[in-house]
Amino acid sequence: MIGHDPSAGYAGYNGLVVLLLLLVGALAIAGLVVYAAVVLFRARSARSTPSARGLAAVLKAAAALTWAVAAGIYTRGMLSVLFLDDQAQALACRAATGSDHVVGFDPSYVPLEFGCRTAEGHTVTSAAIPSYINPAVALAAACALVLTGFAINQRKEKKNT
Template sequence: MLFLGLLLAALAGAVIATVLTVRGFRAMFRKSERSGRLRAAALLVGAVAVALYAWGLLNVGYAVMRAEDGGTGSAPVGPCREAGPQVASLVIDYDVSFLPLRFECRLSGGGAYVTSSVPGYVTPGTVGLGLVAATCGVLASTTARRVRPPVA
């Protein structure tokens, strides 16, 4: 069930990124003033941030799918085998974290370790691009308020 939820969330992220991209290009070509360019930048950078997070969700979803795959060779959990056979034999469960986005393997001794299922650039890239998009959005909003002509 978790895999299906992650897959649907990744697909929703792809749709949202597409909508933001279209709106960003429309804003870029509609207005030539500074607030229009900042709004377009906010939408386009936000689209990249959402797409990057959706990519990370797909990677976590694939790791969950491998972890929930039963049958011959299903123990230890597939994504947790990268730590080596001695550590992997101690794995009792797995956990998914959404912020930061990662797949963790729980050990019988009470510890846990993070696998390389999600590329290392996903969380910092998403946070950085999200901050840039938010900054551009705030600047576009304040610039638009200052530039508006007085209503007669």
């Protein structure tokens, strides 16, 4: 897990890293959406070979928008982290473990989760970050990879003809 440091005790997420990831996520979302719109607009105005150029443009735009969705979901998870203060961390750990015997926190950026270390040495994932975040990011990223592969393949086929 990226972000795991067992010696950190009750250290949570680094606030500067969280703010930086939120900024990068917001910029990536905006940039990818604008890129997709520009690609579709150029394809519509060029219309020299509508079928080949249109399919390539749609695939590129769909890939960009799907990457934007993945970035948006991850950024949504980071917003949960932003509002996770000390009291919220303690309450989330108490709810996850069912006791007050928490000896430390175990935050992770990839996958995005907030773990609570118990006195027995186990790490229990708390509900501080919504459980749908990681599977949704993985699904969106997988779809984006497939669409990106199709777009690259379509571009290569277009150059070969």
